[in-house]
Amino acid sequence: ETGVTQTPRHLVMGMTNKKSLKCEQHLGHNAMYWYKQSAKKPLELMFVYNFKEQTENNSVPSRFSPECPNSSHLFLHLHTLQPEDSALYLCASVAGDTIYFGEGSWLTVV
């Protein structure tokens, strides 16, 4: 238990669907990230939020839309995804150098 909760744990969606991934942390941290992990590839940092403000977007396609309504919650809204977007999406709550990962959401786009 890292204190970072992600839902859903597994999601299968069609290319025309709209869905959202949710991340919640009650660790008191002010920074939250979204990572993408594809098979046999390094973790890819997607978005960074500090104090609810997006401070980084690493050239992520607009079909991924993050939302951070408060310091404890982070969403990743998904629409018109492609099969190559199938991956493990990890939320992280960050304090200094230390990253606390959620369990991840396994996404399959069909």
Add this chain to the structure above:
Amino acid sequence: QKEVEQNSGPLSVPEGAIASLNCTYSDRGSQSFFWYRQYSGKSPELIMFIYSNGDKEDGRFTAQLNKASQYVSLLIRDSQPSDSATYLCAVPDYNQGGKLIFGQGTELSVKP
């Protein structure tokens, strides 16, 4: 672009042996180094961090850092089948607010 390099493996060792996992990094100014373990289907979990040159021991795990060679390693003594996982090396990029740059990970398989 800062880089962190690891051999993807798989690295296979017999139970009870020492597993040696290696990582090189491109930023000579890097100050801290992290090792994460990721079991199949699970998220990464922090197992070791090291800031100073030399060795740092924690139970069966030893992290070794050589800043001159830009090299950090993780040794696992008395390897167990439960150590079978992917091990990720990570280095903060302080030009980007300290965000961790991850290597691709080394898959370790410990055979009974």
